Amino acid sequence: MNTKIIDGKKIAEEIKDKIIQEIIGFNDQNPIGPQASNGVNFSNIIKRPNLAIILIGDREDSKLYVNLKEKQAKTIGIDTHIYKCPDNTPEIEILKTIRYLNKDKTINGILVQLPLPKNLNANNIIKAIDPAKDVDRFHPDNLSKIEKWEEKQECDFGDFRSRTPVFYNNNQIISPVFGVILEIFKKINYNIKNKTVCIISNSNIFGKNLAQILKNKQAKIQTSHVNDKNLINKTQKADVLITAVGRPKFIKKEMIKKDVIIIDIGITKIDNKIYGDVDFDDVKNKASYITPVPGGVGPITIALLFKNTLELYKQQRVTWNA
Numbered sequence: 001m002n003t004k005i006i007d008g009k010k011i012a013e014e015i016k017d018k019i020i021q022e023i024i025g026f027n028d029q030n031p032i033g034p035q036a037s038n039g040v041n042f043s044n045i046i047k048r049p050n051l052a053i054i055l056i057g058d059r060e061d062s063k064l065y066v067n068l069k070e071k072q073a074k075t076i077g078i079d080t081h082i083y084k085c086p087d088n089t090p091e092i093e094i095l096k097t098i099r100y101l102n103k104d105k106t107i108n109g110i111l112v113q114l115p116l117p118k119n120l121n122a123n124n125i126i127k128a129i130d131p132a133k134d135v136d137r138f139h140p141d142n143l144s145k146i147e148k149w150e151e152k153q154e155c156d157f158g159d160f161r162s163r164t165p166v167f168y169n170n171n172q173i174i175s176p177v178f179g180v181i182l183e184i185f186k187k188i189n190y191n192i193k194n195k196t197v198c199i200i201s202n203s204n205i206f207g208k209n210l211a212q213i214l215k216n217k218q219a220k221i222q223t224s225h226v227n228d229k230n231l232i233n234k235t236q237k238a239d240v241l242i243t244a245v246g247r248p249k250f251i252k253k254e255m256i257k258k259d260v261i262i263i264d265i266g267i268t269k270i271d272n273k274i275y276g277d278v279d280f281d282d283v284k285n286k287a288s289y290i291t292p293v294p295g296g297v298g299p300i301t302i303a304l305l306f307k308n309t310l311e312l313y314k315q316q317r318v319t320w321n322a
Contacts, residue, residue: 003289006188007295008295008297008300012299019077049077049079050109052107053066053080053083053111055083056085072306073306078309091125099128107133108309108313109312109313110129110133110134111135111136126139136305146209147212176302179307181242182213184300188289190240192219193219195239196237199243200242202225211223236257240261241260241263243263243264243265243278248268249282261287262290265277265297266293274294276296
């Protein structure tokens, strides 16, 4: 069989195109211009979302991800504000920066680039972010809403320059790392109700919360880890396999059943090359759908981060009467 490769870059561009249209819709003028990126002259846009990104330390991968977010944000009308701190910055100074951004009404979303240096407590730093500005949705208050989370329906804005945007409350926004999976199901028109989903993860927080989201959609959930004695038994029964363990080419064809959908979230860099958890060449003629690495979940996750920034901006416009 021919496995269908899920094009994350294409899906991400579709999400970003919708963001551009909504941002244009917040402004009276038509900012279309031949000299602008994507045909849009964002210098004429006054009302646009603002995202603050805190980068701590000199990890090359973190710097790469932040630069990527900054460049992409410019192309869709989102302003980014980068706060760079040395890896020996005291935690109290990071917390001061976050409190400052919490109070700044021009900032709609706050993101702390992970992972953090070992001298910092990630939980303390994430808890310091105002939940209403937590664009990654990792604050405990936001994670606690997952049990009651329901996916909002897409809105048809029609002529977005003359229509009033619809606003949603905070429990309608989830972390991009979870949202990317739902976005993929939507794009391939796959209903997970009564389907068996196996989640392999080395993070209890990730696995637990993703399991809850999919249970809300009436999927049958199996959770596992790389040292689980029953791992293969679970993966072979899965209609959907989601893996996020950071072990290159860990998933082989004998571990999956025919026509499984594979979502590969694992990323490992070896000799300047990126690998996923799945042995792509080994499974590609057995799975029905698969996300490649790179070019799968990564681009969609960044696009959903921008979508969250936009949603928070819309909520704050209502709250602050901006």
